[in-house]
Amino acid sequence: MELASQLLPIDIETLELDMYRTMLLARRLDERMWALNRQGKGHFAVPCAGHEATGVGYALALDPAHDHLAPHHRDVSALLVWGITPRDILCHFLGKAPDPASGGRQMYAHWGSRRLRIFSLSSVMAGHVPHAVGVALAAKYRRSSIASSRGKGDNSSEEHSPRDDALTVTWCGFGDGSSSKGDVHESMNFAAIHKLPIVFCCENNGYAISVPQKMQMAVENVADRAAGYGFPGVVVDGMNPLAVYECARLAVERARCGEGPTLIEAKVYRYLPHTSNDDDTRYRTRQDVEHARARDPLKTFRAQLYTEQLLNAGSEAQLERQVGEQVEDAAAYALAAPELSAEDTFKYVYG
Amino acid sequence: MELASQLLPIDIETLELDMYRTMLLARRLDERMWALNRQGKGHFAVPCAGHEATGVGYALALDPAHDHLAPHHRDVSALLVWGITPRDILCHFLGKAPDPASGGRQMYAHWGSRRLRIFSLSSVMAGHVPHAVGVALAAKYRRSSIASSRGKGDNSSEEHSPRDDALTVTWCGFGDGSSSKGDVHESMNFAAIHKLPIVFCCENNGYAISVPQKMQMAVENVADRAAGYGFPGVVVDGMNPLAVYECARLAVERARCGEGPTLIEAKVYRYLPHTSNDDDTRYRTRQDVEHARARDPLKTFRAQLYTEQLLNAGSEAQLERQVGEQVEDAAAYALAAPELSAEDTFKYVYG
Amino acid sequence: MIKTVIESIRDTLRQEMARDERIFILGEDVGVLGGVFRVTEGLYETFGPDRLIDAPISELAIIGIAIGAAGVGLRPIAEIEFADFIHPAFDQIVNQAAKLRYRTNGDWDCPLVIRTPYGGGIHGALYHSQSIEATFAHFPGLKIVAPATPYDAKGLLRAALADPDPVLYLEHKKTYRSIKGEVPEEDYIVPIGKAEVKRQGADLSIFAYGMMLHESLAAAELLAQDGISAEVIDLRSLLPIDWETIFESVRKTNRVCIVHEDTYTMGLGAEIGARIAEEAFMDLDAPIVRVTGPDLPGVPFNEIGEQTFLPNAQKIADAARRLAQF
C-alpha cells in the first residue's frame, strides 16, 4: 500500500482516504477469512471488525520505517499500513509456508516480522507487553550507551531514527482482557521508571471472550491506571480514526522526545464472535451487537467522507473493486501456496 | 498478651499503653535476635525496627478472634497482638521443632498459624497476596453461598463473625518492593470486582533491599494505584500507631460491611539492614538512617505517653523489666528447644 | 450410561457441586459461556455466579485465590482455560500450593483441584496443544491425574475433589468428544496412584495415558495382526505413579515401550524409563523405548506439521515392532 500521508506534513484529505481504504481492506479481508473458515478452509479466524479505526489511526501516527510494533491481535489495519500485505495475511491465516509471521507454525493473528520491526506474538495474552518495553529500553539504551561511543566496536546492529536526537518509539497494543494480567502491571511500572519511549494502547472492546468488562474490572476506564504508574492515561473513541490518530500523535511525540510512556484506551467494539470457535450469542444479545453497529467506523467514516466529498458513489465503487481484487488475489495466492513440510517442521529450534 | 483495648468500646489510655508495650516487646525481641545472630546463633534475622507502629496499629483495629492475617514479613508487633508469643517467635527464629509456623522448616519471618488464622508466608514476595484475596473470597462466599442454606450439608468448617451480618476481614500486608509484582495487580483487581472484605496494606519503607523507591516506581504513593482498581487508597504515617489504628479501623469497617477493599500505604522506615545478610552501608548513608530516627515510634510515642502522663520513669522501668523478662524467657526456651529431627524431615508431604 | 469424556466431567461437576456447597469453580469463561469447550455448560444456570466465577485473565490470581480459599476450608476448582496458559501461575502452583503443607509442618493444607485441557491434535499450534504433566511431575506435594476414558474422568475427578492435597486434573481436549464409554450413575472413585491394565499382553508393555492410551490400544491391534501381543497400561495417575503395576508388567513382558505426546527429553517417559532401569533392570530383555513428540518448542499449526509432531498408532506400532524383534 502507498500511503502518501505517512510523510509529514500531512495532507488531511489524503490521510482520510488512506484511512478509509485501509479500513475497508481490513474489513474485506476479515470477511473473506470468515467465509473461508466457514467453508472449512483455515481452522481459525480472529475477526478484526470494529478494531479497524484504532489500528489505522495509530499506525499512521507512527513512523513505519523506524518505529516498532507489538500489536494487539486484532490490528490488521495497522499491519496493512506497516507493510504486511494481504497475501501475507492470507498465508498466515491458512498456515501456509510463505506465512512471514511463522511459516505456518502459529495460529492466525500471531503477527510478527523482524524486517518490519513487528515483535512476534504468542497466544499468551499480554505476554508481549514486557517485550515491547524491552524494545523501548533498547531504543533508549542505544542512544545513551552505544551512541555515546560511536566508532568503537561493532555497531552493525544499531539503528538510527530520522531525527538524530529522537528515539524510535514502540507501540504496544493489547485488549481489555489482557490488561488484567500481571505482565501489564510490571511492564508499565518499569517503563515509567525509565521514561521509556513507548505507547501502551488498550483496545477495549468490552469483552475477554465472554467475560464482560464489569467482571474484569471495577473501573470504567483502564486508562485510569496510568496515574498509578506516573504517566498520562487518555480515553479515545477507538471507532474514530482521526481521533485515534491525533491522540496517538501526541503520545508518540511524547515518547519520541524522551518524556516517557502514555496509556491510550481506545473504546471499540468487536462485531463478530471472539474467534471462529466462539458463539457470542451465549453472552450478548443481537440487539447489543446491532446497537453497536451505529458506531461502526466503516459506516460513520464513510458517511463523513461523503459529506466531505472525498468519496462518492463512483469512487467508492472503484475503491471496493480495487480492494476486492486485492482480497481475491491474496486468497488465491494463499490457497495455492505450499504447506509447511514435514522436513521443515524440524527447523529453527536453535540458531 | 492481654489487650483490654481489643474489646470495644475502646479506652484510649489502655489502647495507648497496649500499643507501646507491644511495640517495645517487638523492638526488644528484634534486638535480641540480632544479637543472637551476631553470636552465630540463628542463621537469619529479619529486623522489624521501624515497622512496629504500623503492625500494632492495624492489628488492634481488627478482630483477632475472627479476622484473618496475611502479614508483611516485618509485622512482629501485629503478630504479638494476634496471639503469637515471644517463645513462638524465638523458636521460629532458631528453626527449632516447636516453631509453630513451620516446625523449623522455614527461614525466620515466614509467619503462619492455622489456629490463629494467619495464612502461611513463603519467601516469594507478594506471593501471599492472592491467598489473602482467596481468604476474603471465602468469607464472602460462606455468607452468600453456604449461610443461605444453613442446616443443609456439612457446615462444620464454617465460621461465624460476631455480628451476624458482618464479614470476617482479611488483612494483607506487603512491602513497597512487593507492590511491583504482578501478583498485587491481579489480586487487587479481583478483590475490587467482587468487593471483597480485605484491606491491603503497603508498608513502604522506601527500599526493596538496596533498590530505592525511585528505582521501583515513578510515583510517590503506592496508594495512588487503588483508584485504578476502583477502591480507596490512603496514605498514613506508619510511624504513628494511633494514625494507623484510625485509618485501619475505617478500612476494616468498610470491608466488614461488604463495601470492598481499601489500600492503605503506611510510610515507615527500616532502621536496620534488610536482613542479617545485608550490608545497608552500601546503599544508604548513616546520616539518612539517623535522620529517620527522629520518626522512630519507640521514641515519639514514648514522648507522647510521657506528655499524656501515661508513662513515667517508674512505670517505664517496670515495663522494660517485664518485657526484658519475656524476651529472656523466650530466648532461653528456644535455645533449649529440640531441633527438627531427621525423621520428621520426611513428614507432611501429603495429607 | 454411555457418555463422552466431556459429558462425564460435566455431570460429575454438577453432582459434586450439588452435594458439597464448598465447591466452586473459578476460571475464565466458566460461567455464562459454560467454558470455551463447554465443560461447565449449564452449571451457571443451576449454581449461579457465586459458584461459577467468571475470572479476568489472571491465571496467577485464579490459582492463588483458589489456594487461599482452599486453605480456609473451601473446595475450589480452578480452571485454566488451556494448559498452555498455566505457566503464568507456575509460581503459585509449585512454590505455594505444592509446598504449603510441608512448609507449615502440616498445619495448613491446600485441597485444590486445578482442571485444564491439554494436548494436541485440534490445530491448536504451539499455545493450545501443550502437554504439561512432566513439568509438574517434578514437584512433590502436588498430585497429577490424566483420565483417558469417561469412566476414569468421573472416578478421578471425585478422587481429586476428595483429596486433601492440590491435584492437577488434566483433560485431554482431543478426548472430550471423541472418546465415549460407560459411566455408572452410582458413586465410585478411581483412586489416585493406581494404573490400569487396559489390554493384557505377553511380548511387550506399552505405558501410556490420555489420548495416547487410545493410540496405543489401536497400535496393539495393529501389532496383534503381526502376531505381537502387547500389554497396554493406562497410567492415569502421573504423580504419584503406580510403580507396582508397571514393574509387574515388566516382569511379565520384559520389554518396555513408553508413549506420550509430550516432547522426548524430560517428558514423563524419562522418569518411567529411569525408574525401570533402576528397580526392574534385571527384568529387562531389551533397551527401553520411548515414543514421544519430538524435541521441538511446540506443535505447529499447519496440519502436516501437527501430524509430524504427534505420535499415533502407526508410529507406536512401528517402534513396538522393532522392540519385539530386539
Place this chain on the structure above:
Amino acid sequence: MIKTVIESIRDTLRQEMARDERIFILGEDVGVLGGVFRVTEGLYETFGPDRLIDAPISELAIIGIAIGAAGVGLRPIAEIEFADFIHPAFDQIVNQAAKLRYRTNGDWDCPLVIRTPYGGGIHGALYHSQSIEATFAHFPGLKIVAPATPYDAKGLLRAALADPDPVLYLEHKKTYRSIKGEVPEEDYIVPIGKAEVKRQGADLSIFAYGMMLHESLAAAELLAQDGISAEVIDLRSLLPIDWETIFESVRKTNRVCIVHEDTYTMGLGAEIGARIAEEAFMDLDAPIVRVTGPDLPGVPFNEIGEQTFLPNAQKIADAARRLAQF
C-alpha cells in the same frame, strides 16, 4: 590466576561488558549493591546505571524485557536474585524465550543470558535452595549450563554470551566462595554441550554437576580407599547434554551412578537414566543408581533437616559401593 567461582564470574562479566557494549545486566540489587551475593560488585562504578539496571521486584518483567531487548539486537543478562524466584517468570522463559525462534520460523531470535544462583547448603530453606535445572531442561529452544569450577564459570559464561539462543546460566551458590581454581587470563570458551571427564576410573561412572561434582570427587577419593575406581564426569551443560561422553564412559565402566541435589522424581537423573537404558542398555552390567535429594517439597531451614536433604560425599560413596558390588 587462582580465583573463586564468584571472582571468575565477576571478572568475566567485567571483561565482556567492556568488550561488547550491547551487554547490560538487569536484575534486583545488581547495581548499587553489587548483587546480594556480590557477583556484580564494582561493575556499577565502572559501567553506570544504564548497564547495571536495578530492577523492581518484577521477575516476569525482568525476563520479558530482556527478551524484547535481545530480540532487537542487545545482549541482556537477566539476573534472577535466587533461582527459587524464577518461577513468576516461568511463562516468559518457556512460552516466550524458548519458543521465539521456532514460532517465527527462524525470523526472530533471543540471545539472552539468564544468570541465577541455585542450590542448597547455605541454610536457605525451601525458597533459597532450589535446584531448577530439571524443570527447564524440558524445554527445547533453551540451553542450560551449570559450571562447577572457576575455569568453567568463565568459559561457559563467554559461550553463553556468544550464543544466539537463550541460555540459563546456573551458579551454585555454595560454590561461589568455597571452590577455587586456575582461571587463565586469555580468552577461551567452554563449548555448550560438552561434558568433561574430571577423574578417570574403571569400575563405575558418576555423572554430576554443580556442587555435587565436588561431592562426587570427594566420594571418588573415599571409594579409592576401598579399591573402587570411580570415573567422575562433570556434565556442565545440562541442555543439551553431552551424550557421547556419557555413553563412552558407560561403555568403559558398565555401571552408572547419577548424582544431583535436586529431588529424585523427574530430576535430571530421570532423563540421563532413561537415555542410558535406551541407547546404552547393552553396556550396562547393573541397575542404574540415582543419588539425589529426597522427594520433599523443599530443603528445610534447620541444619539437621538441611543435611538430611542434601546428598554428600558419604551418601554418594555408600551408593556407589553397593553399585560396585552388584
